[in-house]
Amino acid sequence: MASHRRPKQPSRSRVTALTAFAAAAVALSSQSAMAAPEKPNKDEVKAKVDALYGEAEQATEKFDGAKDRQDKLEKEIAQLQDQVARGQLELNDMRNTLGSMASAQYRTGGIDQSLTLLLSDDPQSYLDKASTFQQLSAKQIETIGRIQAKQRFLAQQRQEAAGKLADLDATRKELGEQKKAAQDKLAQAQAQLNSLTADERAQLSSQDASSSRASRSASGGGGAAKGSGRAGAALAAAASVEGATYHMGDTGPNSFDCSGLTQWAYAQAGVSISRTTYTQANEGTRIGRSELQPGDLVFFYGDLHHVGLYAGNGQVLHASHPAPNGGVKYEPMDDMPFQFGVRI
Structure with missing residues (x-):
């Protein structure tokens, strides 16, 4: 006569081991499916x-x-x-x-x-x-x-x-x-910026500094001699504070934001202009890129949130940003979407 004994139940330790193995398999599968994105360069x-x-x-x-x-x-x-x-x-x-x-x-x-x-x-x-x-x-x-x-x-x-x-x-x-x-x-x-290594930050800083030096050289060392009248005087004033730091809301003489620099520079030339890029855009006569002369205001981006002074030879002198090698510096106009110039 056939035996009807109950099958032997797995031990507690065996159940625990199987459960842990299954959990680990699920975790590995999830990690594989949701792999962390590569660190940006x-x-x-x-x-x-x-x-x-x-x-x-x-x-x-x-x-x-x-x-x-x-x-x-x-x-x-x-x-x-x-x-x-x-x-x-x-x-x-x-x-x-x-x-x-x-x-x-x-x-x-x-x-x-x-x-x-x-x-x-x-x-x-x-x-x-x-x-x-x-x-x-x-x-x-x-x-x-x-x-x-x-x-x-x-x-x-x-x-x-x-x-x-x-x-x-x-x-x-x-x-x-x-x-x-x-x-x-x-x-x-x-x-x-802090997510980069020290070497990567140094490379970016070096690139910015090199670009600024090249732009300054292309402009003729400031363009002050090429500028005339009050526009030339404004450009010369801005060139005199090259290297000043960028700081939100500041109008000089030691730190500036972009429209703060242009307002301050023209004030040194004896001309009062308004405070923001949005109002400075309506201060004088609008001109195209081919008409620009050193010292003219140049505006960038569709909403006109950035302004600088034309420095000659396709270069702009502006208060750029607060990062290393930011502040008041020269830069190619082609680095930003140019909109129009304004002659004060």
């Missing part, structure tokens, strides 16, 4: 860094615009507040004059009841009705009219100041957002 990193610097500069120009608006609003608000304070003093003098009239009237035979109300704690409701007071003197009526006009003008100024304060709050918020956006992009760019 230095040229790929440079391309990513350049793109991030471009995005940082877009935010920087918006930051510059917000900062410029903030500065103007603060000045306008201060002027309005000063005007309101002086207007309030004038209003108080008018009221004091009206009070003196009332005192004189009282000494000479009593004060009109309507004028008494005008000088009470709440005279405004009576000021609006002053033209109907038949017993007031012509001079009193004239003073009351001036008080009413001054009150209306002060109310308008206070309302204007309140509106500008609201604009200032919104501008400050935008300023913070754009500053953070630029700083984030710069931090990402630095992280990309």
